[in-house]
Amino acid sequence: xxxxxxxxxxxxxxxxxxxxxxxxWKAALPGRKAIGYMPVYVPHEIIHAAGFxxxxxxxxxxxxxxxxxxxxxxxxxxxxPRSTVELGLSGRLDCLDGMLFPSVCDVxxxxxxxxxxMFKDKYVRYIxxxxxYDDAIGGTFYISEMxxxxxxxxxxxxxxxxxxELNASIAVYNxxxxxxxxxxxxxxQKPWQAPTSEVYLLLxxxxxxxxxxxxxxxxxxxxxxxxxxxxxxxxARVVMTGSFCEQPPLGLIKSIEMSGCYVVDDEFMLAFRxxxxxxxxxxxxxxxxxxxxxxxxxxxxxxxxxxxEDKGRYLLHQVKSRGxxxxxxxxxxxxDPALLERPMLQEVLAKQKIPxxxxxxxxxxxxxxxxREQAGTFADSIxxxxxx
Amino acid sequence: xxTPTMQPQIAxxxxxxxxxxxxxxxxxxxxxxxxxxxxxxxxxxxKVSATFVPGNLNELLMCFNFARSLPETNALQNGMRKKSxxxxxxxxxxxxxxxxxxxxxxxxxxMLQGQVGPTGEPLPHxxxxxxxxxxxxxxxxxxxxxxxxxxxxxxxxHVPYQGDGKVSPAMRDYVVKQLKEKVIPTLEKVSGVKFxxxxxxxxxxxxxxxxxxxVRVLQxxxxxxxxxxxxxxxxxxIGPIFTAFRGMPEATRxxxxxxxxxxxxxxxxxxxxxxxxxxxEEKYRLVVEGPPNWTSFxxxxxxxxxxGAVIVAxxxxxxxxxxxxxxxxxxxRPLESLAExxxxxxxxxxxxxxxxxxxxxxxxxxxxxxxxxxxxxCNSFSAGQLLMLRExxxxxxxxxxxxxxxxxxxxxxSAANIKNRLESYFQMIKQKRVAQAAAxxx
Ligand code: SF4
Ligand code: SF4
Numbered sequence: 054x055x056x057x058x059x060x061x062x063x064x065x066x067x068x069x070x071x072x073x074x075x076x077x078w079k080a081a082l083p084g085r086k087a088i089g090y091m092p093v094y095v096p097h098e099i100i101h102a103a104g105f106x107x108x109x110x111x112x113x114x115x116x117x118x119x120x121x122x123x124x125x126x127x128x129x130x131x132x133x134p135r136s137t138v139e140l141g142l143s144g145r146l147d148c149l150d151g152m153l154f155p156s157v158c159d160v161x162x163x164x165x166x167x168x169x170x171m172f173k174d175k176y177v178r179y180i181x182x183x184x185x186y187d188d189a190i191g192g193t194f195y196i197s198e199m200x201x202x203x204x205x206x207x208x209x210x211x212x213x214x215x216x217x218e219l220n221a222s223i224a225v226y227n228x229x230x231x232x233x234x235x236x237x238x239x240x241x242q243k244p245w246q247a248p249t250s251e252v253y254l255l256l257x258x259x260x261x262x263x264x265x266x267x268x269x270x271x272x273x274x275x276x277x278x279x280x281x282x283x284x285x286x287x288x289a290r291v292v293m294t295g296s297f298c299e300q301p302p303l304g305l306i307k308s309i310e311m312s313g314c315y316v317v318d319d320e321f322m323l324a325f326r327x328x329x330x331x332x333x334x335x336x337x338x339x340x341x342x343x344x345x346x347x348x349x350x351x352x353x354x355x356x357x358x359x360x361x362e363d364k365g366r367y368l369l370h371q372v373k374s375r376g377x378x379x380x381x382x383x384x385x386x387x388x389d390p391a392l393l394e395r396p397m398l399q400e401v402l403a404k405q406k407i408p409x410x411x412x413x414x415x416x417x418x419x420x421x422x423x424x425r426e427q428a429g430t431f432a433d434s435i436x437x438x439x440x441x
Numbered sequence: 442x443x444t445p446t447m448q449p450q451i452a453x454x455x456x457x458x459x460x461x462x463x464x465x466x467x468x469x470x471x472x473x474x475x476x477x478x479x480x481x482x483x484x485x486x487x488k489v490s491a492t493f494v495p496g497n498l499n500e501l502l503m504c505f506n507f508a509r510s511l512p513e514t515n516a517l518q519n520g521m522r523k524k525s526x527x528x529x530x531x532x533x534x535x536x537x538x539x540x541x542x543x544x545x546x547x548x549x550x551x552m553l554q555g556q557v558g559p560t561g562e563p564l565p566h567x568x569x570x571x572x573x574x575x576x577x578x579x580x581x582x583x584x585x586x587x588x589x590x591x592x593x594x595x596x597x598x599h600v601p602y603q604g605d606g607k608v609s610p611a612m613r614d615y616v617v618k619q620l621k622e623k624v625i626p627t628l629e630k631v632s633g634v635k636f637x638x639x640x641x642x643x644x645x646x647x648x649x650x651x652x653x654x655x656v657r658v659l660q661x662x663x664x665x666x667x668x669x670x671x672x673x674x675x676x677x678x679i680g681p682i683f684t685a686f687r688g689m690p691e692a693t694r695x696x697x698x699x700x701x702x703x704x705x706x707x708x709x710x711x712x713x714x715x716x717x718x719x720x721x722e723e724k725y726r727l728v729v730e731g732p733p734n735w736t737s738f739x740x741x742x743x744x745x746x747x748x749g750a751v752i753v754a755x756x757x758x759x760x761x762x763x764x765x766x767x768x769x770x771x772x773x774r775p776l777e778s779l780a781e782x783x784x785x786x787x788x789x790x791x792x793x794x795x796x797x798x799x800x801x802x803x804x805x806x807x808x809x810x811x812x813x814x815x816x817x818x819c820n821s822f823s824a825g826q827l828l829m830l831r832e833x834x835x836x837x838x839x840x841x842x843x844x845x846x847x848x849x850x851x852x853x854x855s856a857a858n859i860k861n862r863l864e865s866y867f868q869m870i871k872q873k874r875v876a877q878a879a880a881x882x883x
Contacts, residue, residue, distance in 0.1 A: 127826075129823075154604075159578050159579070159820040159821040160820050162578070162602055163792060163820075163821075164825065166604075166793055166794075166795075166825070167825045167828050170832060179605070179791070180604075184597055185615075189618070190619055190622060191599070193615070194601070198611075201609075357572075357585070361595075387540045388540070393537075393542075393545065393586065395538070396535075396536040400589065
C-alpha cells in the first residue's frame, strides 16, 4: 500500500463513528467481545489477553452533532464527556461490551458512575492507577487493580486469563509500541515525510484495529512514507502538549502544520506510548506491567510528580531528544489537569529559554484562522530567534 | 474542595444586627486563635502544615505539633470577605487559566499578594504540604503548583476512588501503607517529632465525641420544624470538625454547646436561626447538593429564608466526612480507620452512591425536593449533576431544580437569575402539593 492508501484507510476508520471495524471484528468469530477505554492509559494487554478487542474512545470529534449529550453537562465542562455520552445514547457504542474509565480527572471519574447508571447491561470499571511509585506500595495496589480487571474479563469470557496469555499479549504490545516509537523517531527525523496529520490518523486507527493489524500498518506507513517525494520546508520544529484527552479536530493539526510548524512530538493517544520501553514478556505479567508503569512510563498532567525536579522532565526530554525549537500548549477548554499543569511546565521551559505559545480548543473547534495565525507567528518568531 | 469554617461576620452598623448563638462565638474564637497560631508559628518554633478538608488527617498532624492551615478554608474566608475576586484575577494575570478551579486561584492570588490571611495576620508558607488526595484531582495540581513556587516539602497520600461503590481491602491497605511508609516518616522528618501512636489514639477518641454530636445536630433536621438549616447553618457546624480542630477538646466543647442549643430549639419547636433572626414558618424542606457560593453567602441564604425554605440535609456537609452513615474514627485501629475516613468522604463516592444518599435524605428528612447548586469551579462535584437530577426525580417523584454559581469568584454569582429560578421552583413544589392533595396522596 502506498501512503495515500494507508492514510485513506486510517481516515475512514477515524471518521466512522459507528465503529464498523469493531463490529466486523466481532462478527468474524462467535463470542468475540470489545471493551472501550477512555484516555489516558489502561493496560491494553489484559483486554487483549482475554481475546477481546480494546477500543479507544476519544470523543466524537467535530463530526458528531451533540444533542442528547449536552443535556448532561453544564456549559463549563469540556466536550469529550458530552460527545461520549452522545455516542453511547445514540447506540454507536452498542458494539462495546464494556467500558473502562481510567483515573485522569474528575470528569472521566464521574462519567464512570454515570455509565453504570445509563448502560446497566454493560461491564463498566473505573481503573485507578497509583500515584505512589514504590513497588511495595503503589505497585501492590496497582497489581490488585489489574488483577480485578483480569478476573472480571476472565469471567466475561467464561474462562480465567492465564499468565501465558498475558505474556503473549505483552509481546504483541511490545511490537506495537516499538513500531509507534519508530514512527515517532522517523517523524522527528523527517517531519516533512511523515506529517503529523497522517501520524495522528495512524494512531487513531490503533484505537479500533487489533494490534496484530495495527503494527504492520504502522510499519507499512513508515516504509511507504520514506519513498514519497515530499518537499522539505523551513518549518519550526515544535512539541505539542496538553492534548492527552479530548482531541483537537484534525483540521487544527493540519492548520498548525500549514502555519509553518513541524510537530515532532505530542501527547495524542498517549496510551500507545505510555510504557516507554519493552515490558519483559517472560516474567510475572502483572508485576512487569506494574514496574513499567511505575518506573518507565510517560508523564502527563494526570500523573503526580513525586518531586519538584520531576516536573516537566518528560516534556524537556521530548524537546531535547526530538530537536524541537519550541512548545505549543494546546489544551481543551475547561480541562483542569492540562490547564493547571500548564503554568508549571511553562516555568520549566522559561528557565531553559525554550519558547512556547498556548491556546485552547474544543474537539469541535471550527474557527481555525486564529490558531493558524498564532501558530504562524510563533513559527516565525522561532525562525527569527534561531537566525539571530 | 469547597470547604467549611466560616467566621461569624459582624454586620456593618447600618444593617440589621446579625444574630449568633453561643456555639458561634466559640467557633469564632477557635478560628481566630488558629489563624494567630499560624501567624506566630515560626517565631514560636512550630512547623506549619497545609492540607485539604476531604481526607484531612488532623489527628495525625497534631501528633507532630504542626500549626495547621487549610487552604480551601482560607479561600472561602477570603471569599466571604469579598477579597477573593481580586486574588483570582491576580492569579489569572500570573498565567492561570480562567477555566480552572477558583479555590486554587484564590489561594495562589493570596500568596501573590503577600500571603496575608483572612484575619489580616500573615500566613506563613507551609513547611509541609500533605497532599491527601481524596475526591478531587485538582488537589494534586494545587499542591504541585504551591510546591513549584515555594519549594515546600510535599507528601502525597493517594486515596483510591470508590469506583465500584465499595472500599476493598486492597484500597485500605494501600492507604495504610502510604501512611506508615511515606506520610508518617515525612511528618517526623519535617517536624522533628517522633510519632506516638497512643497520642494519635487519644486524639481519635476525642474526635468521636465531636462526631457523635455533629451527627445529632445534622439529624435534628428530621424534626418539623427543623431546628437547623442543614446547609447554610451546617457550613458553620462542620467548621471545627472538618478543619484544624477535630480531635481537640475545644471541638468537643463546641459540639456539646451546639448540641445543647439545638436540643433546646427542638424542645421549643423553633426553626433555624438565620442572620436576621429565627425563621418564622417552615414552608419548604429541601435537600441541597453541591457547595454554596461564598462571595454572596448571606444574599444567597436570604433567598431561602425569606421564602420559608429550610435545607434539611446537604451533601456538602459531608465533604469532610460522612459521619451520619455511621463512620467514626476508631482508636483501636488508628491507621486503618484514618484510611477508611479518607476513602469515605463524599466526593470519593461514586455516582450511584451519591444518588442513593440524596434519595435517602429526601425520604428520611421528608423533604419536598432536591436543589442542585452547580459550582463552575468544581468538576468533582459538578460533572454529571444533571444526570443526578434526573435520576433523583425519577426515583423519588420529587421535583428537582438546578442553579449555577461559583465558590469564590464573584463574577459567577447572578443573584437575579438564581432568585428567579428559586421562585419558580417553590411555585413548582406548591403546585405539586396541590396536585397530590387533590389525588389524595401524601
Ligand atoms: S478534557 Fe480534561 S477535563 Fe475533560 S475529561 Fe479530559 S482530562 Fe478531564
Ligand atoms: S475542584 Fe472542587 S473539590 Fe477540587 S479543589 Fe476545586 S472546589 Fe475543591
